Amino acid sequence: MGVRKLQEFLTIAKExxxxxxxxxxxxxxxxxxxxxxxxxxxxxxxxxxxxxxxTGDLVLxxxxxxxxxxxxxxxxxxxxxxxNPRKTPIKRVKGVEGDSVTYIVDPKNSDRRKTVxxxxxxxxxxxxxxxxxxxxxxxxxxxxxLVQGKVFWRIWPRERFGSVx
Amino acid sequence: MVGWIGQWRSIAKEALDxxxxxxxxxxxxxxxxxxxxxxxxxxxxxxxxxxxxTGDVVLAEHVSTRLGKxxxxxxxxxxxxxNPNKSVTKxxxxxxxxxxxFYADPINGHRSKTLVVPKGHxxxxxxxxxxxxxxxxxxxxxxxxxxGKVCCRIWPPDGFGPL
Numbered sequence: 001m002g003v004r005k006l007q008e009f010l011t012i013a014k015e016x017x018x019x020x021x022x023x024x025x026x027x028x029x030x031x032x033x034x035x036x037x038x039x040x041x042x043x044x045x046x047x048x049x050x051x052x053x054x055t056g057d058l059v060l061x062x063x064x065x066x067x068x069x070x071x072x073x074x075x076x077x078x079x080x081x082x083x084n085p086r087k088t089p090i091k092r093v094k095g096v097e098g099d100s101v102t103y104i105v106d107p108k109n110s111d112r113r114k115t116v117x118x119x120x121x122x123x124x125x126x127x128x129x130x131x132x133x134x135x136x137x138x139x140x141x142x143x144x145x146l147v148q149g150k151v152f153w154r155i156w157p158r159e160r161f162g163s164v165x
Numbered sequence: 166m167v168g169w170i171g172q173w174r175s176i177a178k179e180a181l182d183x184x185x186x187x188x189x190x191x192x193x194x195x196x197x198x199x200x201x202x203x204x205x206x207x208x209x210x211x212x213x214x215x216x217x218x219t220g221d222v223v224l225a226e227h228v229s230t231r232l233g234k235x236x237x238x239x240x241x242x243x244x245x246x247x248n249p250n251k252s253v254t255k256x257x258x259x260x261x262x263x264x265x266x267f268y269a270d271p272i273n274g275h276r277s278k279t280l281v282v283p284k285g286h287x288x289x290x291x292x293x294x295x296x297x298x299x300x301x302x303x304x305x306x307x308x309x310x311x312x313g314k315v316c317c318r319i320w321p322p323d324g325f326g327p328l
Contacts, residue, residue: 032192069249080309083285085233121247145244146309 038062040155041078043090047127047134051076051164052090058156059090059164061149069144071123073099076151076164079125082139088148091125091135097144103137104130116141123147202226204319205242207254211291211298215240215328216254222320223254223328225313235287236260240315240328243289246303252312255299259288261308267301268294287311 033039041061043052052059061078065071073093081087095101095118102115107130118124122141127133136142154164197203208220216223225242229235237257245251259265259282266279271294282288286305291297300306317327 028192028196080307081285082307082309083283085285085308119247121245121249143244143246143307143310144249145246146307 036063036067039149041090041151043151045089046132047129048076048090048092049129049132051092051128053157056157057154059151060153060155061151063149065150066147071144071147071150072096074165077123077125078148078151079142080146080148082142082146089134090151091127091133093123094126094136095124097122099124101136105137107131121145200227200231202228202316203313205252205254205313205315210296211293212240212254212256213293213296215256215292216318217321217324221318221324223315223318225315227313229314230311235311235314237263241289241311242313242315243306244310244312246306246310253299254315255289255291255297257287258290258300259305261286263288265300269301271295285309 039061041059042055043057043059044055046054065075066077071077071093073095075093076090077093078088078090081089094103097118097120099118100115101118101124102113103126105112105114116124118141122143124136124141126135126137130137151164154160154162203225204222205225206220206222207216208218210218229239230241235241235257237260240254240256242252242254245253261282261284263282264279265282265288266277267290268275268277270276282305286307288300288305290299290301294301315328318324
């Protein structure tokens with residue numbers, strides 16, 4: 001009597017374990033794809049208007065170019081913020097190491113421009129909405145090691161489905 | 166003729182099975198190296214006398230950095246801000262908000278500089294201040310570049326143990 005119950009329990013436990021393994025393997029596969037190949041991201045905030053809306057966009061970020069160093073000026077990248085390592089803002093690359101970048105220091109109040117040369121191993125990132133963006137104009141050039149991926153495709157909203165320039 | 170194909174198919178299946186096992190092992194190794202603990206060969210004069218000139222093998226664990234539990238006095242592995250393909254090993258001498266005072270050129274003078282480490286950054290220096298390229302040259306390093314914390318040395322055997 002007791003032995004039968006034990007056997008039933010063992011069968012159920014084994015099946016539970018198998019299913020858990022399958023779910024775990026699926027999550028591992030998802031994680032590896034997200035970290036090394038491609039992942040969806042929800043950009044938020046006003047700093048990349050009009051390219052990305054305030055909320056409600058869904059884009060795809062690919063991680064391969066950044067690993068091979070193929071990030072160029074004009075690309076939109078996902079970086080780890082140098083001010084808060086838990087945040088990952090999305091900005092556009094305006095200059096790579098050795099480039100000379102000219103930017104408006106405070107566009108709301110004056111037209112004063114400044115020119116810097118991007119140091120070795122760093123990139124200069126700026127939001128498309130220069131009036132409301134916290135970027136390299138405030139925190140300086142960002143070391144290349146903080147670049148996580150390149151935004152290449154927009155999935156949502158459907159009217160703007162397609163590659164992102 | 167059919168016997169040949171049958172043999173070939175069984176050999177191919179066995180090769181595929183073995184490859185799958187090797188792939189799974191490499192995946193497991195990769196995950197462990199990236200998220201738990203990995204062994205690193207470090208060399209160079211910048212961390213004398215803590216680490217030797219010609220190659221020590223140390224264990225670096227990656228859990229603390231992810232949890233934000235890296236602090237003052239830790240020896241850490243960071244991705245170099247000047248060359249993203251290189252990783253350097255240095256000690257954290259200042260966390261964000263700390264005031265650091267350092268000698269810009271310890272061989273040639275006693276002129277010292279003081280600054281406050283900005284938010285989200287750490288100040289790293291090699292233990293051997295006379296031969297180390299660190300935050301005194303390239304400035305404070307964003308926390309996101311820290312890859313792991315060195316916890317103990319495994320080679321040479323007479324230096325075995327925590328740093």
